[in-house]
Amino acid sequence: MYLVGAGGQLGAAVQARPNPSWVLRPLTSAEIDITDPASVARALTDLGPGDVVLNCAAYTNVDGAQTDVGRAFAVNRDGPANLARATAAAGAWLIHISTDYVFAGAAATADAPRRTVPYEPDEPTGEPETVYGASKLAGERASMAADPRTTIVRTAWVYTGGPDSPDFVGTIRRLESQRDELSVVDDQTGSPTYALDLAAGLAELIAAGPGPTTCGVVVHATNAGAVTWNQVARAVFEELGADPARVRPCTTADFPRPAPRPAFSVLSGSSWAAAGLTPLRDWRQALHAAVHSAGAGVG
Numbered sequence: 001m002y003l004v005g006a007g008g009q010l011g012a013a014v015q016a017r018p019n020p021s022w023v024l025r026p027l028t029s030a031e032i033d034i035t036d037p038a039s040v041a042r043a044l045t046d047l048g049p050g051d052v053v054l055n056c057a058a059y060t061n062v063d064g065a066q067t068d069v070g071r072a073f074a075v076n077r078d079g080p081a082n083l084a085r086a087t088a089a090a091g092a093w094l095i096h097i098s099t100d101y102v103f104a105g106a107a108a109t110a111d112a113p114r115r116t117v118p119y120e121p122d123e124p125t126g127e128p129e130t131v132y133g134a135s136k137l138a139g140e141r142a143s144m145a146a147d148p149r150t151t152i153v154r155t156a157w158v159y160t161g162g163p164d165s166p167d168f169v170g171t172i173r174r175l176e177s178q179r180d181e182l183s184v185v186d187d188q189t190g191s192p193t194y195a196l197d198l199a200a201g202l203a204e205l206i207a208a209g210p211g212p213t214t215c216g217v218v219v220h221a222t223n224a225g226a227v228t229w230n231q232v233a234r235a236v237f238e239e240l241g242a243d244p245a246r247v248r249p250c251t252t253a254d255f256p257r258p259a260p261r262p263a264f265s266v267l268s269g270s271s272w273a274a275a276g277l278t279p280l281r282d283w284r285q286a287l288h289a290a291v292h293s294a295g296a297g298v299g
C-alpha cells in the first residue's frame with residue numbers, strides 16, 4: 001500500500017495503525033511530488049494491479065490558499081489527477097482524501113440561514129466559497145475523470161489531539177494551562193474526527209477491497225455527531241478536569257479570517273455504512289480516547 005502524504009497528520013495516523021493486510025510504502029514530500037508527473041512515475045515505478053495508493057497529500061492551509069491559488073490547485077487538483085493517471089495505467093486502486101469544504105455551505109455570519117441536515121456525498125456541492133474548497137473539489141473531479149475506479153473519502157475537522165499537536169484539540173490543551181479564559185467560536189458546526197479513528201476506517205476500506213460499493217464512489221467518513229468548536233473546546237476542558245465555563249462563546253465575526261468558514265459542514269455517514277463499513281464512533285468518545293491515549297501524540 002503506497003501512502004502518499006506520509007509526513008502529514010493523517011499520514012502519520014495511518015502509519016501508527018500497522019495492518020497485517022498490507023506492506024506499507026510511506027512516501028513523504030521528499031520522495032514524491034504529486035504535482036510532477038515524472039516524480040509520480042518514479043515513485044510509483046513498481047505499481048501494479050492489486051496495489052492501493054492512499055493519497056493523504058494536500059495543500060491544507062485554508063487561509064494561505066486564498067492568495068496562493070496556483071500552488072493550491074497544483075497540489076489539490078493536478079496532484080490527485082497525476083496519481084489517478086498512474087493507478088489507471090497500472091490497474092491499481094486510488095483512495096483520495098477530500099474535505100467538507102467542497103460544499104458551498106453558508107459562511108458563518110450572524111444572519112446566515114442555518115442548515116441542520118448532514119450533507120450526503122451525492123448532493124450537489126454548489127460553488128465552494130474558499131480557494132481550498134474549490135481546489136479540493138477540482139481534485140475530486142480530476143481524479144475521478146482520470147481513473148473512474150477512484151474512491152473519494154471526504155472527512156472533516158481532523159485532529160490527533162496530542163499535547164504538542166498543532167491541531168485544534170492540541171491547541172486548546174495548551175491554552176488551558178496558559179489562560180484563565182478563552183473565547184471560542186460557537187456559530188460553526190461540524191464533526192470533529194480523530195485521525196486514528198479515520199485511519200482505522202481507511203484500513204477497513206482497504207481490507208474490503210475495490211468492489212462495486214467501494215470503488216468509483218464518494219463516501220463520507222467522520223466521527224459521529226455535530227458540535228460547534230466551542231463545544232469541542234469545552235469538552236477538552238472537561239477531559240482535562242478543568243472548568244468548561246472558562247471557555248466563552250464568541251462568533252465568527254469576532255475573529256475574521258482570510259477564508260470564510262462554513263456555518264454548518266456536517267457530513268452524513270450513511271454512504272460509509274452503505275459501503276458495508278463500520279461507522280466511526282461518536283465524536284465525544286473519540287475525543288476522550290485522543291486526550292487520554294498514548295497514541296494521541298501521533299503527528
Ligand SMILES: NC(=O)C1=CN([C@@H]2O[C@H](COP(=O)(O)OP(=O)(O)OC[C@H]3O[C@@H](n4cnc5c(N)ncnc54)[C@H](O)[C@@H]3O)[C@@H](O)[C@H]2O)C=CC1
Nearest residue numbers: 007008009010029033034057058060097099155156157158
Ligand atoms: N486536517 C483537517 O482538518 C482536514 C483534512 N482533510 C484532508 O485530509 C487529508 C490529509 O490532511 P492532513 O494530514 O491533515 O494534512 P497535512 O497538511 O498534515 O499533510 C499533508 C501532507 O501533504 C504533503 N504534501 C504537500 N504537497 C505535496 C506534494 N506536492 N507532493 C507530495 N506531498 C505533498 C505535505 O508535505 C504534508 O505532509 C488532505 O487531503 C486534507 O485535504 C479534510 C478535512 C479536514
